[in-house]
Amino acid sequence: MLRYLIHLTIITVMLSLFSCHTLQQIPLQNKPIQNLNFANDTLTMNYWGVGCFHIRYKNNEVIADPFISRPSFGQVAFGKIKQDTMKINDALGQNKHVAFVIAGHGHYDHAMDIPHLDKILNNDAIIVGSQSLQNQLSPYHIKHAYVCTSDTTKKIIVNSEGSVRIMSFPSNHASHFMGLHLYHGKMNSPLQKEPLKSSKWKDGPIMSFIIDFMEKDNIEKRIFIQTSSASSIIKKELQMELTGRPPDLYILNYYTLRHDMKHKNGLISLTGDSKIIVCHWENFFRSWDKKIKPLGKWDTIKTLKKLQGIIPSERMIIPIQGSRIEIP
């Protein structure tokens, strides 16, 4: 563990020292969320950083990878991480009628705010995550329905109104840096104490999701969301879904796109004319009141600039935390 942290610190310092690209060179989506109300029927997302999206279409909402709390690097590396309940309440406002809460994997930056959401959301919200994550959440006595994803095949879950359908697909988690993979492993039995150390939040099985907003049996809007940094290997059953009814929107982890740039037949080649939102590119150890910076500064900006050369600007959205994205 200490070795990982030393590596992380050295790399962060080195990347800062050799920075010659600036964030000003990247067009960012930074339209602030001025009014928490979702005013119309447009596919709308409030982005809270990393993989945390509050998505709404018509009257249906989905929250992905709940991580509105933002523990500092010091708390993550050496201290305790706790949910920022006030910040979560502020971020949601009155929008608490959620069909699904989904989590791409069990790391703290993808799932640590689930326990507070469990306290404040509507009773019929369904939480979707791995069995390993459910074991991690055991000390919180989650009262909402929790549906476990499958490690090996796709799983389909529909809300009681039939208006939102979630399909989970096994994915993978690329290494964080230099072949190192932090907090790796499964939580095979229920935790007894609250996971207040970041290391207690194991990744577990990694999932990507298709979110379908339905009107009767019709898919009105389809989103593919992969918040975990994955290599671009796509299994057949996912490929068939993505080509059968192409998503209106792809939400992809920055690292997935970085891997994918080197693979001709990867995810980017499947995206067609759909819009792509790039997530998990920012330094999420910085507190909310500080100016946004990329994670691994120089390298990230360089890669985002390269991506601009591959994906047309009208198709690629790079949001900053606390911004709103509307897809007509």
Ligand SMILES: [Zn+2]
């Ligand atoms: Zn992770």
